[in-house]
Amino acid sequence: MPSRDPLSPSSPWVELRTSAEDWDAADPSLLLGMLGQGLWIRAFEEYALELAGQGLIHGPVHSSIGQEGGAVGSVLPLRSDDFVNGSHRGHHQFLAKAFTHVLPEKTDRLPEVTDDVRTVLRRTLAEICGLTDGFCQGRGGSVHLQWREAGAMGTNAIVGGGVPQAAGFAFNQLRAGTDAVTVTYFGDGAVNIGSVLETFNLAAAWKLPVCFFIENNLYAVSTPVSEATAEARLSGRGPGFGIPSWRVDGMDPLAVQLATTEALAHMRAGHGPTVIEAEVYRYFHQNGPYPGSAFGYRDKAEERAWRDRDPLDLLRGHVVRRKLATAREVTAAGKKVAAVLREIGDTVFEPDPAGKPGVRRIRASAWPDPATVDHGVRGDLSELADSRYEEAGTFSGRLAERRFIDLVSEVIGRRMETDERVVVLGEDVNRLRGGTNGATKAALEHFPERVLGTPISENAFTGLGGGMAMDGRFRPIVEFMYADFMWVAADQLFNQIAKTRHMFGGTEAMPFVLRTKLAAGSGYGSQHTMDPAGILTTAAGLRVVAPSTPFDYVGLMNTALACDDPVVVLEHVDLYGTTGTAPVDDLDYRIPVGRAALRREGDDLTVISYLAMVGRCAEALDQVPRLRADLIDLRWLDRASLDWETIGTSVRKTGRVLIVEEGARGTSYGDWLADEIQRRLFDWLDAPVERVTGGEASPNISKVLERAAIARTEEVVAALRDIAADHDSAAR
CATH class of the missing domain: 3.40.50.920 (Rossmann fold)
Known part of the structure; x- marks a missing residue:
C-alpha cells in the first residue's frame, strides 16, 4: 500500500473576525474616519446613480454601494506613497485613497468636508461625467480614475487588467529602497483570470510588496461564485503560490482594517505579497440603479439579509455606543456631503432649455473641446530635444564591420551603465550567457542585478513592465522571445500600455520598450514566425521601430529608451549574425523619430x-x-x-x-x-x-x-x- 502523508501550505491562510473587545479597543480616530469617509462615499454613489437615471452620465455606472466597508477598512491604514489600483467598480477605493491623502491622519470628530475634500468630490464627479475638470480630463470616466499624487494609480475596465501593473508599481517601490506597498483591488470574477494568477506567481517569486485584495461580492455580473469555481473561498488561491492570505467579513470595516494592518506589516518587512479576501455585497446590479433581483439572478430576501448587515450601520452603531459622535451628528454628516454634492452639481448642470420640469443637461462650458480628442495619445517628443543625432554617412567616430547582435548587446549594456533606471526582463534573459540570442550578454556581465529572468507568463511580466513605466522610477526593456507572443500578452500591450497615456489624461509618460524578434525562415513554425508590424501599428499609442543595420540599431534603441512613449523594437533573427558598418566605441548617439x-x-x-x-x-x-x-x-x-x-x-x-x-x-x-x-x-x-x-x-x-x-x-x-x-x- 502506498503511504500518504498530509501536506500543508507553506504560507498561512486564516479567517479573521472581530470581537466586542476589538471594537472597544479601536482608536476613535479610526472609527470616525472610516464612518465619515464611508458616509461620503455612499452619498457620492447615490448621487451618481441619480445622475445616471437622469441620463447625465454617459456609459455605465458601477456603484459600490454596500461595499464601502472593504474600501475604508483597507485604505485608511495606507500612506500617500502607497499605491492602489482597481477594477471597473472602483469609485469607493479611489475616493477613500483621495480622501485619506487630503485629510489629517488623526481626528477627534467626524471628518469635515474641507475645500480639499470638495475638490476631490468635484473632480471625481466631473470625471465620471466625462468633463474637462475631471482627474483625467473626462477621458477615463467611471472606469478609469487616476490621481497619481494621491497614489491612486488607475482603475481598469478589463477584468483583472490592472493586476499585473500593480506588480510593476510594487517592483519600483521595492527597488527604490522604500517600504511602500501597492494594493490591487479586483473582484471574484477576476480571480480566475490567467493574468491575475500569473501575477500571483511572479509577485511571490520576486517577493514584491503587493496586496491582492479580492472583493468577493459573490457574483460576476450574474454568475454566482459557486458556479464559477469549486473553491468558493477565493483567498485559498494565495497559499497555492506561497502567499499568506486572510479571509474577512467585508461588511465589517474593522475586520478589514485589522487584516490589512497585518498584511502591511508583512509586506513592509520585506516578506513579499499578501492576499486579502473580503466578502462584500453590492446592493445594485453590475451597473445602474436597479437591484440584482430586478434581473432575476438574486432574490429580494437575499438582498434584505445583506442590507441588514450594512457596514455603515455597523460603524454608526459603535461610534454612537462609544459616544464618539451622536446619532444626530452622524446624520448631519451624511446630509452635509449630500448637500455639497448638489452644490457641485449646480455648477455642472443647468435646466433644460426647453423648460421641461426636472430635466437638466451638462453646461456646454464643462465639456472637453472636441478638437482635443487625440491629444495625449502620444507625447510631443520634447524629451528628445537635447539629442545628438547621427547617421552612418556623416558619423565622425570610429567605424568598423561589426556583428549586428553584438551591437544589440552593447547598446543595452551602455544604456544600463548611464541610466540606473533601465531594467531588462523576460524569459531566459538572465541565462544562456546573454539570453537566447546573446542580446543581454553585456548587461549580464556588468549589471546582472538588473537583468531579470521571468516565469513564462507574458501577460504578467508585460503588465509588470507597464506598471514600472507608469510609475516612472524605472525604464523597463521587456523582451518577447518571439513576436507571436504578443498575442498572449495582447491585453497588457494593446488595452493597457498602448492606451494608458491617453485614457488617463495624456499628461503622464509611459517609458516602456518592448524588444521582440521575427523569425520567418527559422523552421519554428506558425506560432513563432509572424511579422507583427501590421497589427502593432493599429495601436495609436505605440511607436514601432525596425532597425535593419547595426549602426541604426544603436541610434534607434537609444531613441526608444529616451522616449516617453511606449516603443516596440522589432528585430529579425536573419540580421543577428550579419555584419555591417557600426561604431567601435561611441554608443550614445540617436536617430530621430520619424526619419527613414x-x-x-x-x-x-x-x-x-x-x-x-x-x-x-x-x-x-x-x-x-x-x-x-x-x-x-x-x-x-x-x-x-x-x-x-x-x-x-x-x-x-x-x-x-x-x-x-x-x-x-x-x-x-x-x-x-x-x-x-x-x-x-x-x-x-x-x-x-x-x-x-x-x-x-x-x-x-x-x-x-x-x-x-x-x-x-x-x-x-x-x-x-x-x-x-x-x-x-x-x-x-
Whole structure:
C-alpha cells in the first residue's frame, strides 16, 4: 500500500473576525474616519446613480454601494506613497485613497468636508461625467480614475487588467529602497483570470510588496461564485503560490482594517505579497440603479439579509455606543456631503432649455473641446530635444564591420551603465550567457542585478513592465522571445500600455520598450514566425521601430529608451549574425523619430521596405539593373512616426511604388501603407502601388512549405522584372 502523508501550505491562510473587545479597543480616530469617509462615499454613489437615471452620465455606472466597508477598512491604514489600483467598480477605493491623502491622519470628530475634500468630490464627479475638470480630463470616466499624487494609480475596465501593473508599481517601490506597498483591488470574477494568477506567481517569486485584495461580492455580473469555481473561498488561491492570505467579513470595516494592518506589516518587512479576501455585497446590479433581483439572478430576501448587515450601520452603531459622535451628528454628516454634492452639481448642470420640469443637461462650458480628442495619445517628443543625432554617412567616430547582435548587446549594456533606471526582463534573459540570442550578454556581465529572468507568463511580466513605466522610477526593456507572443500578452500591450497615456489624461509618460524578434525562415513554425508590424501599428499609442543595420540599431534603441512613449523594437533573427558598418566605441548617439533612410537612389521606382527585407531588396535591384530605384528603409513604422517627407519626395520623382514585406498577407503592414500612399499621393502615381508579401498561410515547419509562405529575394526580383517590363512597354 502506498503511504500518504498530509501536506500543508507553506504560507498561512486564516479567517479573521472581530470581537466586542476589538471594537472597544479601536482608536476613535479610526472609527470616525472610516464612518465619515464611508458616509461620503455612499452619498457620492447615490448621487451618481441619480445622475445616471437622469441620463447625465454617459456609459455605465458601477456603484459600490454596500461595499464601502472593504474600501475604508483597507485604505485608511495606507500612506500617500502607497499605491492602489482597481477594477471597473472602483469609485469607493479611489475616493477613500483621495480622501485619506487630503485629510489629517488623526481626528477627534467626524471628518469635515474641507475645500480639499470638495475638490476631490468635484473632480471625481466631473470625471465620471466625462468633463474637462475631471482627474483625467473626462477621458477615463467611471472606469478609469487616476490621481497619481494621491497614489491612486488607475482603475481598469478589463477584468483583472490592472493586476499585473500593480506588480510593476510594487517592483519600483521595492527597488527604490522604500517600504511602500501597492494594493490591487479586483473582484471574484477576476480571480480566475490567467493574468491575475500569473501575477500571483511572479509577485511571490520576486517577493514584491503587493496586496491582492479580492472583493468577493459573490457574483460576476450574474454568475454566482459557486458556479464559477469549486473553491468558493477565493483567498485559498494565495497559499497555492506561497502567499499568506486572510479571509474577512467585508461588511465589517474593522475586520478589514485589522487584516490589512497585518498584511502591511508583512509586506513592509520585506516578506513579499499578501492576499486579502473580503466578502462584500453590492446592493445594485453590475451597473445602474436597479437591484440584482430586478434581473432575476438574486432574490429580494437575499438582498434584505445583506442590507441588514450594512457596514455603515455597523460603524454608526459603535461610534454612537462609544459616544464618539451622536446619532444626530452622524446624520448631519451624511446630509452635509449630500448637500455639497448638489452644490457641485449646480455648477455642472443647468435646466433644460426647453423648460421641461426636472430635466437638466451638462453646461456646454464643462465639456472637453472636441478638437482635443487625440491629444495625449502620444507625447510631443520634447524629451528628445537635447539629442545628438547621427547617421552612418556623416558619423565622425570610429567605424568598423561589426556583428549586428553584438551591437544589440552593447547598446543595452551602455544604456544600463548611464541610466540606473533601465531594467531588462523576460524569459531566459538572465541565462544562456546573454539570453537566447546573446542580446543581454553585456548587461549580464556588468549589471546582472538588473537583468531579470521571468516565469513564462507574458501577460504578467508585460503588465509588470507597464506598471514600472507608469510609475516612472524605472525604464523597463521587456523582451518577447518571439513576436507571436504578443498575442498572449495582447491585453497588457494593446488595452493597457498602448492606451494608458491617453485614457488617463495624456499628461503622464509611459517609458516602456518592448524588444521582440521575427523569425520567418527559422523552421519554428506558425506560432513563432509572424511579422507583427501590421497589427502593432493599429495601436495609436505605440511607436514601432525596425532597425535593419547595426549602426541604426544603436541610434534607434537609444531613441526608444529616451522616449516617453511606449516603443516596440522589432528585430529579425536573419540580421543577428550579419555584419555591417557600426561604431567601435561611441554608443550614445540617436536617430530621430520619424526619419527613414534612403539606401539607394534612382528615378524609375520607389521601393519601400523594413528590417531584413531591405537587404533583400538591394540584392534584387542588383539583379535587375535596368531599374534605377529609390530604396527607402522605413525604420519607423507607426503611423505617427512615418517619414512622409521622404516617401512623398521619392514618389513625386518616380511615379511608381513597390512595397516589400516578408510576412503573411493577413497581418500585412503594406495593406495600410499602400492605401495611404494612394490617398496622399494619388496625383503623382503613374500606376497602382505594387506589393510583395508572403502568402496567406503562416509559415509552418516543412522547409518547402515555409519557403513558399514567405517572401525573399526571388519574389522581389520577379516583381521588379514585371515592373521593368511595364516600364519598357510604356517607353515604346
